[in-house]
Amino acid sequence: MNATTTSFRSILEKPLNQLTEDDISQLTREDCRKYLKEKGMRRPSWNKSQAIQQVISLKALLEPNDDSGAGALRRIVVSPHTTTPRAASNSAGSAKEASADVQVSVSADEPVPYQKPVQEDRPADADTKAISPRNQCTTDASVRQMTIFYCGKVNVYDGVPPDKARAIMHLAARPNHLPLDNQFGGTAAHRSLRCQFQTAGDKDGFLPPSATFSQAMQTEKIGEYTQQYWEKGNSTRDPDIVLRSILEEPFVISKSFTQQNAELESESAMAVEAWFMDESDEDPRLPHHRKPEELVPLDHLAELGVLYWRLNPKDYENDQQLRSIRETRGYNYMDLLDICPEKLENYEEKLKNFYTEHIHADEEIRYCLEGSGYFDVRDKNDRWIRIWIKAGDLIILPAGIYHRFTLDTSNYVKLMRLFMGEPVWISYNRPQEDHPARKEYIESFTKKVGVALEAH
Numbered sequence: 507m508n509a510t511t512t513s514f515r516s517i518l519e520k521p522l523n524q525l526t527e528d529d530i531s532q533l534t535r536e537d538c539r540k541y542l543k544e545k546g547m548r549r550p551s552w553n554k555s556q557a558i559q560q561v562i563s564l565k566a567l568l569e570p571n572d573d574s575g576a577g578a579l580r581r582i583v584v585s586p587h588t589t590t591p592r593a594a595s596n597s598a599g600s601a602k603e604a605s606a607d608v609q610v611s612v613s614a615d616e617p618v619p620y621q622k623p624v625q626e627d628r629p630a631d632a633d634t635k636a637i638s639p640r641n642q643c644t645t646d647a648s649v650r651q652m653t654i655f656y657c658g659k660v661n662v663y664d665g666v667p668p669d670k671a672r673a674i675m676h677l678a679a680r681p682n683h684l685p686l687d688n689q690f691g692g693t694a695a696h697r698s699l700r701c702q703f704q705t706a707g708d709k710d711g712f713l714p715p716s717a718t719f720s721q722a723m724q725t726e727k728i729g730e731y732t733q734q735y736w737e738k739g740n741s742t743r744d745p746d747i748v749l750r751s752i753l754e755e756p757f758v759i760s761k762s763f764t765q766q767n768a769e770l771e772s773e774s775a776m777a778v779e780a781w782f783m784d785e786s787d788e789d790p791r792l793p794h795h796r797k798p799e800e801l802v803p804l805d806h807l808a809e810l811g812v813l814y815w816r817l818n819p820k821d822y823e824n825d826q827q828l829r830s831i832r833e834t835r836g837y838n839y840m841d842l843l844d845i846c847p848e849k850l851e852n853y854e855e856k857l858k859n860f861y862t863e864h865i866h867a868d869e870e871i872r873y874c875l876e877g878s879g880y881f882d883v884r885d886k887n888d889r890w891i892r893i894w895i896k897a898g899d900l901i902i903l904p905a906g907i908y909h910r911f912t913l914d915t916s917n918y919v920k921l922m923r924l925f926m927g928e929p930v931w932i933s934y935n936r937p938q939e940d941h942p943a944r945k946e947y948i949e950s951f952t953k954k955v956g957v958a959l960e961a962h
């Protein structure tokens with residue numbers, strides 16, 4: 507046995523630069539989750555390969571770089587587009603911008619001895635048709651993960667588009683732009699914000715050569731982005747929520763789509779329709795509006811962790827936007843489900859199960875290609891919110907949220923189901939208060955949204 511193997515009690519105690527592919531292959535999901543939780547991460551992934559990614563991001567973020575002195579994290583990498591990531595280096599400009607309590611790092615040039623395990627897509631169950639048995643997320647350079655170390659908490663966000671990453675980095679570099687209130691923020695040191703933006707599947711380094719950050723951190727685009735964010739009436743002053751909101755604001759993507767196709771949609775038709783349900787026991791396929799109607803805005807859905815995109819369903823096989831969502835969020839599995847008596851085996855029974863209130867251990871991702879239907883989700887006060895899904899609507903329900911599904915009176919829907927890794931379609935019917943996914947959902951929900959909800 508050599509010194510390296512004897513000196514670490516567990517694999518994850520090894521520094522990142524000593525981890526070998528063998529080490530990584532021995533890791534279990536539980537090892538990773540335990541490590542992540544010990545480091546303060548609230549909701550480590552249940553997906554093994556994603557949990558491994560998270561561990562690596564975190565280690566890269568927390569472990570000092572040998573060459574950067576005094577264990578400091580690398581400052582924002584500032585360089586024009588270069589042909590080699592080695593050219594990335596610290597810059598006087600960014601160092602000036604970053605204050606002592608704000609550290610933004612982009613790990614650019616350490617080789618990481620890790621390759622994301624390849625997940626084979628499995629055929630879907632009998633009532634579905636797998637149409638894309640490909641592993642899309644392992645090598646594409648646009649897959650990004652951002653790790654934010656903030657207020658003693660670690661958050662790893664998948665699928666961060668570069669402009670959002672830059673917006674966050676911009677905020678991090680200019681702490682005065684964060685709406686910090688003492689009541690939320692604590693001391694300056696406590697508010698210290700460190701972020702890392704990386705390519706999730708990149709085995710040679712965390713950033714591909716093309717993904718260097720430009721010196722113009724304050725480009726108009728970033729300025730506009732953050733500006734727009736405040737102007738949209740986002741009232742919360744909790745910086746944790748601000749960061750999350752910017753990162754997890756999928757509707758921005760739909761806006762760019764509709765801007766390009768401005769003639770197609772009016773502003774009001776753009777957003778998904780959602781409302782609080784009445785209490786009646788009538789046919790579930792009826793809308794069940796309250797009287798008067800109580801509509802639920804998108805930001806309230808986002809506060810529950812429900813994300814929404816409006817896409818173009820006509821040419822979904824070639825839709826770049828869908829591809830980008832799948833790549834950035836790691837949804838390498840896809841199948842189609844037609845919900846009508848002719849095409850769905852055990853139609854009645856399945857519909858009954860869909861409408862039985864349940865949770866899953868993973869996100870539920872559904873993209874409506876044709877027809878329509880209702881996803882009902884419980885809000886934090888256990889009220890049902892009905893979300894009307896029509897062709898073009900893609901929604902993501904977080905793991906652990908109570909929900910159900912019914913057709914509407916059109917009696918037909920064609921849904922695309924997406925999943926990260928091997929699909930698991932297990933439903934856990936309510937009550938599930940002891941289910942780990944439920945507990946984590948509740949926990950993250952109370953920690954992250956408690957303040958914002960109170961402010962409403």
Ligand SMILES: CSCCC(=O)C(=O)O
Nearest residue numbers: 860870872910911921933
């Ligand atoms: C058929 S998609 C909606 C039903 C549902 O919640 C599920 O499949 O888990």
Ligand SMILES: [Fe+2]
Nearest residue numbers: 866870909933
């Ligand atoms: Fe479900």
Ligand code: NI
Nearest residue numbers: 803805806962
């Ligand atoms: Ni609101």
